[in-house]
Each structure stands twice: as structure tokens, then as C-alpha cells.
Amino acid sequence: EGHIWIESEGLGKGCTAIFIVKLGIPGRLNESKLPIMPRMSTIHGQIAFPGLKVLVMDENGVSRMVTKGLLVHLGCDVTMVSSSDECLRVVSHEHKVVLMDVCVPGIDGYETAMRIHEKFTKHHERPLIVALTGNTDKVINENCMKVGMDGIVLKPVSLDKMRSVLSDLLEHQVPFEAI
Amino acid sequence: MDVVNQLRRQFVDYYTSLHREGFVDDQFTQLQKLQDENSPDFVVEVASLFFEDCEKLINNMARALEQQQRVDFKQVDASVHQLKGSSSSIGAMRVKNVCIAFRSFCEAQNREGCLRCLQQVTHEYSLLKNKLQTLFRLEQQILAVGGSIPVVE
Numbered sequence: 001e002g003h004i005w006i007e008s009e010g011l012g013k014g015c016t017a018i019f020i021v022k023l024g025i026p027g028r029l030n031e032s033k034l035p036i037m038p039r040m041s042t043i044h045g046q047i048a049f050p051g052l053k054v055l056v057m058d059e060n061g062v063s064r065m066v067t068k069g070l071l072v073h074l075g076c077d078v079t080m081v082s083s084s085d086e087c088l089r090v091v092s093h094e095h096k097v098v099l100m101d102v103c104v105p106g107i108d109g110y111e112t113a114m115r116i117h118e119k120f121t122k123h124h125e126r127p128l129i130v131a132l133t134g135n136t137d138k139v140i141n142e143n144c145m146k147v148g149m150d151g152i153v154l155k156p157v158s159l160d161k162m163r164s165v166l167s168d169l170l171e172h173q174v175p176f177e178a179i
Numbered sequence: 180m181d182v183v184n185q186l187r188r189q190f191v192d193y194y195t196s197l198h199r200e201g202f203v204d205d206q207f208t209q210l211q212k213l214q215d216e217n218s219p220d221f222v223v224e225v226a227s228l229f230f231e232d233c234e235k236l237i238n239n240m241a242r243a244l245e246q247q248q249r250v251d252f253k254q255v256d257a258s259v260h261q262l263k264g265s266s267s268s269i270g271a272m273r274v275k276n277v278c279i280a281f282r283s284f285c286e287a288q289n290r291e292g293c294l295r296c297l298q299q300v301t302h303e304y305s306l307l308k309n310k311l312q313t314l315f316r317l318e319q320q321i322l323a324v325g326g327s328i329p330v331v332e
Contacts, residue, residue: 059261060261060264060265060268061228061232061265062225062228062229062232062264062265062268062269063264063265063267063268065224065225065228066210066225066268066269067268069210069213069218069221069225070209070213072213072217072218073212073213073215073218134263134264134267155264155267155268156206156209156267156268156270158205158206158209159209159212159213
């Protein structure tokens with residue numbers, strides 16, 4: 001629904017293109033009615049996420065390097081941090097996903113998730129938060145849900161698992177532009 | 180059989196034996212998948228980081244356990260937890276399994292048990308280091324004769 005037209009004062013005077021479109025108001029839209037346009041593409045027959053900006057928080061250097069390797073292989077643009085302070089300093093609306101390790105003593109992943117929620121008051125700007133954990137038990141699962149995490153992944157993470165986690169996460173969200 | 184195929188055969192056999200003997204698990208195979216033209220040395224780099232990390236953590240554990248009285252088991256456990264995390268992420272199965280037992284001894288504040296695990300973990304780490312160095316050497320030999328490294332599923 002809409003019109004588009006061009007107006008001009010004449011030759012050599014330039015022209016102006018004008019359009020009128022009907023847009024929806026975010027917040028009043030039922031997410032299930034939105035077209036599902038996950039920012040995925042296929043490379044060699046496999047789903048990949050070109051340019052998807054991901055922030056990884058993990059105190060363990062080896063595990064951080066492996067997580068980065070998985071994400072880079074899937075085309076992501078990865079930033080790594082090793083503490084929750086650094087995470088809160090660095091996280092921005094450009095990051096679409098934050099992957100955080102929640103089972104390392106000394107890093108309070110739960111609190112970090114809550115602070116991320118506080119920092120991004122507009123829902124569509126908030127990065128998706130996924131917990132990476134070495135154990136799943138009911139308590140950890142419940143805590144993750146309570147603090148508003150969008151997903152939980154059991155470590156170690158295989159390539160296929162990382163791919164399907166990202167793809168599931170993105171499919172349930174409002175379409176975004178990968179820069 | 181020409182040289183390239185011979186070396187490739189050797190590589191596959193050696194790789195398979197590492198799996199069979201429990202030195203590495205499926206997670207190690209995942210790392211191989213991440214090695215490509217953009218990250219040609221990924222596995223070697225992660226393995227090197229792992230071994231550095233191992234040495235540092237083992238030293239921390241040894242120092243903490245040296246105290247005859249009032250061992251800080253929380254400190255030992257923190258290092259074991261890190262090692263368990265690292266070994267799990269690269270698929271170092273035997274090292275990881277020792278860490279699991281090690282953590283129980285830390286929880287029970289059993290110094291003897293911890294010392295035994297420390298010995299075991301040191302042993303497993305050296306074994307794995309040698310095995311992986313052999314594997315990487317085979318890779319280099321294959322590349323040197325113009326071959327490509329087989330992908331073992």
C-alpha cells in the first residue's frame with residue numbers, strides 16, 4: 001500500500017523522489033505474523049551467518065578459542081571478553097548474540113544477563129543471550145530462564161549444534177540487518 | 180603405494196587409534212572441521228594453548244597441594260575446574276576424566292586422593308602431548324609431499 005512519484009522543477013534542476021508507505025508500529029505487532037526472514041545464507045549447502053556479530057564471554061582461554069573458531073567458521077564476526085565487567089563495557093546494540101559461560105566460579109553469568117536486560121530497554125536492541133554451560137540441571141536451567149536468557153547450550157559444542165542453536169535463535173526473532 | 184598415500188594411510192590409522200584408545204573424543208573431530216584455508220593451523224594453535232594452560236594449572240595444583248597442613252582445596256578445585264573445561268573443549272577425554280575424579284577428591288578434601296589425581300593428570304597430559312605432536316608431524320609430512328590431510332569422521 002503506498003505511492004511513489006518524482007517531482008522536478010525542470011531540466012537541470014534535479015528531481016525529488018517521494019514515497020508514502022504504510023508501516024506497522026513495533027510492540028503492537030504479533031511476532032508470529034511477521035515474515036520470518038532469518039539472516040542466514042547457505043554456503044556449500046550449509047547454513048551460515050555472514051557478518052552476524054557475536055560477543056563471547058568465557059574466562060577459560062582454551063574454551064573461548066574453540067567457541068570463537070566455531071563461530072568464525074559459521075561466518076560470524078566475533079568479539080571475545082573474559083570477564084563480566086568487560087562484557088558489560090563492550091556489549092552494544094550491534095551485537096546480535098551474547099554467548100556466556102555460566103559455570104565458571106568467579107563470573108556471575110546470571111547477574112551479567114540481568115544487567116544486559118537493564119542496559120537495553122528497547123526489546124529489539126537487546127542482544128539474544130545464550131548460556132554455555134558444562135552441566136545442565138534443573139537449577140541451572142531455571143536460573144537461566146529466570147534471568148531472561150534466550151537459550152542454553154551444553155558444552156562442549158559441536159559445529160552442527162552451534163549452527164542449529166544460532167539458526168533457531170534467529171528464526172524466532174524479528175528480522176534484523178547484518179552489517 | 181606412493182609416498183602421499185602411505186603417509187595419509189598412516190595418518191588415518193594413527194588418528195583412529197587415538198580415538199580408540201580414548202585419548203581424544205568427538206570434540207577433537209569438531210576441531211578438525213574448523214580448520215580451513217582461513218585457519219589452516221587452527222588445531223595446532225588450540226592444542227598449543229591447551230598444553231600451555233595444562234602446565235600452568237598443574238603447577239597451581241601442585242603448589243596448593245604441597246602445603247602439608249590446611250591445603251586450600253577450593254583453590255585446587257578452581258584449577259581442576261578450569262582444566263576440565265579446557266580438556267572438554269578440545270576433546271582431551273582421558274585428561275577430562277581424571278579431572279572429574281579429581282574434583283570429587285577436592286570436594287571430599289582428600290589430600291591423598293588429590294595427589295594421586297595430580298600424578299595421573301600429569302601423566303595423561305604428557306601422553307597426549309606426545310601423541311598429538313606425532314599426529315601433527317604426520318600432517319606436516321603429508322603437506323610437505325604435496326598431499327592433503329585426510330578428514331576422518
